[in-house]
Amino acid sequence: MKKILFSMTLSLILMSPIFAVTDSDLKQMNQESRQIVQNFAKNLKGELKAAMKKGGPVNAIQVCNEKALEITSNESKISGVTLSRTSLKIRNSKNKPEAWEKDVLQQFAERKMKGESPKKMEFREIVELNGKKQFRYMKAMGISQPCLHCHGEKALPDVNDKLLKLYPDDKARGYKLGDIRGAIVLIKDLK
Numbered sequence: 001m002k003k004i005l006f007s008m009t010l011s012l013i014l015m016s017p018i019f020a021v022t023d024s025d026l027k028q029m030n031q032e033s034r035q036i037v038q039n040f041a042k043n044l045k046g047e048l049k050a051a052m053k054k055g056g057p058v059n060a061i062q063v064c065n066e067k068a069l070e071i072t073s074n075e076s077k078i079s080g081v082t083l084s085r086t087s088l089k090i091r092n093s094k095n096k097p098e099a100w101e102k103d104v105l106q107q108f109a110e111r112k113m114k115g116e117s118p119k120k121m122e123f124r125e126i127v128e129l130n131g132k133k134q135f136r137y138m139k140a141m142g143i144s145q146p147c148l149h150c151h152g153e154k155a156l157p158d159v160n161d162k163l164l165k166l167y168p169d170d171k172a173r174g175y176k177l178g179d180i181r182g183a184i185v186l187i188k189d190l191k
């Protein structure tokens with residue numbers, strides 16, 4: 001599926017004169033975006049782990065709350081891209097998916113149902129918006145053990161209280177190991 005989508009995008013680009021993006025540009029963008037998103041996920045997990053070690057999951061809530069934004073904006077400055085996180089079941093309404101992001105999240109859910117692991121699940125496309133090209137990349141985020149503290153079926157009482165206070169409309173609970181929690185989104189405006 002991934003390959004098909006990718007080669008469809010590629011042949012569209014090659015056939016269409018409005019796209020000046022070359023095959024090698026696209027390959028480079030794919031590698032770049034994968035790297036940036038991997039770094040982001042790694043940094044965030046590192047921050048989470050450190051905060052949990054220091055003060056337990058209740059302390060780490062702040063990492064997911066503030067650090068995620070900080071890390072995304074740092075990464076964005078470095079590489080001229082926009083990074084964000086989204087999900088079909090959001091905790092913070094700021095992370096609500098755009099229509100196209102929701103489509104991709106639904107495709108991810110279908111791929112998972114057909115047996116694909118979320119670990120390597122990706123999506124990419126190039127679209128044209130108001131005469132400008134945009135590269136879009138999404139990478140699924142699976143639920144691993146540490147995520148369960150705050151996104152699982154049961155949270156410790158202090159964690160529960162803090163989450164309820166910060167996010168009265170929280171939908172991001174009740175996940176199990178291996179579920180797709182959401183995705184990291186990378187957008188790059190092309191020349």
Ligand code: HEC
Pocket residue numbers: 045048057058059060061062064065066068085086087089090091092093094095141142143144146147148149150151172181182183
């Ligand atoms: C210590 C608690 C905690 C842990 C552990 C945690 N999260 Fe979160 N997560 C949060 C909070 C708080 C938010 C809301 C962040 C915000 O306000 O933008 C959030 C938001 C998210 C979002 C953005 C979408 C949304 O619902 O708003 C994703 C995706 C996400 N978490 C994935 C994960 C994954 C994957 C893991 C495990 C690697 C994880 N989280 C572990 C607390 C946690």
